[in-house]
Amino acid sequence: MNTEVRQQHPHTPQKKQKKYNQRTRDRISGYLYISPFFLLFGVFGMFPLIFTAYLSFHRWNILGEREFIGLSNYIGLFTNDPLFWKAVGNTFSIWALSTIPQLFVALVLAFILNQAFLKGKSFFRLSIFMPNVTSIVAVAIVFSAIFGTQYGIINYALSLVGLDPINWKGSYFGTHVAISSMVMWRWVGYNTIIYLAGLQSISKDLYEAATIDGANKIQQFFYITIPMIRPIIIFTVLLSSIGGMQVFTEPLLFGVGSDSQGLTMTLYLYQEAFERFSFGYAAAIAWVLFLIIMIVSLINLIVTRRIKST
């Protein structure tokens, strides 16, 4: 922009010469400065992407020859691999169990934290956000202890109110709830902060006008707050959907259970590649995983656009 403006000004020839040099130098430095990203992405981003596609048409483990088998990996994956579909089901179940309550709680927390009268705001904000900086590994280990079947604290709490202990590691329900709560615990604070930022950008006049018209807090929440921060809600739904499709560390450390009830898509990909060394098959899983993430993101966009237009 600036160079164009400058060119239009009448300059002495000597100055013009200088500007031209500056432009060339800008161009060279520009390419030079952005090259580290593109070099690194080429090697560790682009090439692996293409090579994964190539691999997915082959049968190959670490020792044997690479053998071209066309679409066999994909056909096998779609028609003859119940374990993969189980992993897909588990991933979606864990995602729904963690994302929906997580975003709802975050929204309520942000709304409360945004109230003007509130004391100790920064303390609450910090303590709710703190789980997000902890490593997933630490979270998974602690939650494994909390959800312990024999001496876990949750089962103890259940016994206090007279309920039977739940076999957290042995049942579908138990494993999904335990893994979901790890995800939820770690991400509620993050989403709260994001929502809070959105809330703070809403003009106070809107609330004042509504108060004068006699709207109570709950009405204000549904008729002003939610519509105003809709773009941010969309952003968080999209992010947690993409994140939810990639859950890996939590089930790995919690244990997938005897019925593979904790097996997620990414964990299945990891096991195929680095435990069973069927790289070709794992590459096919990687691409199907990518496809699923794309479809989920697309559905997200379509649904939110629908909501937006009404």
Next chain:
Amino acid sequence: MKEVGQKKLPKIFLYLFLIVSSLVSLFPFYWMFVIGSNSTTSVNQFPPAMIPGTQFFENARNVFERIDFFGSMLNSFIISGTVTLSVLFFCSLAGFAFAKLNFEGKNMLFVFLLATMMIPPQLGLIPSFMIISQLGWIDTLQAVIVPAMVSAFGVFWMRQYISSAIPDELLEAARMDGCSTFRTYWNIVLPTVKPGLATLGIVTFMNTWNDFLWPLVVLKDQSVHTIQIALRTLNDVFYTDYSMILAGTFMATVPILIVFLLFSRYFIAGLTEGAVKN
């Protein structure tokens, strides 16, 4: 007057909700220490221990016997520190180029860079592993450092920051005085965008410190384990000794929490800025 009475009750509920949420958030940190400071026998009982015990140092000693705790902490520090410095340098340099320099195809290249953020990291896992093993980098720290040395998010972040924080006039003035492009970047841009660098630095440090999947794949030998991988081995092999495991987890969590508490202002401010701009 009636209004005051009406408002009082919900206020208590709001506080109650906040306090419960904070307790739920903080409890696992507390319980980490409770279990980590009790003996294994007092953990394996009903009701479970709820108050810190006196066995913390003994449990810690057990941790040091099982894994190279300080070695893996050092590895984590080396990796996270190097990655952070490198990301700050390369991303601000590229961000400066995208924000303030003119060259053909700039916009297209920037859109391309944004698009790369959509690719899930697992997709290229196997070939990346093969490259690293071809380079002979398995079980070396550079296997984790080099691929992370510059990030698309970082470039995007610094570009936004530099565009809004640095007026073109400032750069013009520097050029009039004969500054080279790199000197302009080094002496004018970098000092001006310190807050943006601080946020990016903390985010990068935390993410690298907590990274798990990639180090798990390329760092097999115990001598190069990061703290996350070391904790995992602790959990894997000695499954039942929760006192020891949680003592280790606690010791590994405290440093990162301290870093976070020191810089939380930048961190939270940076997060929200990024989100609202999106």
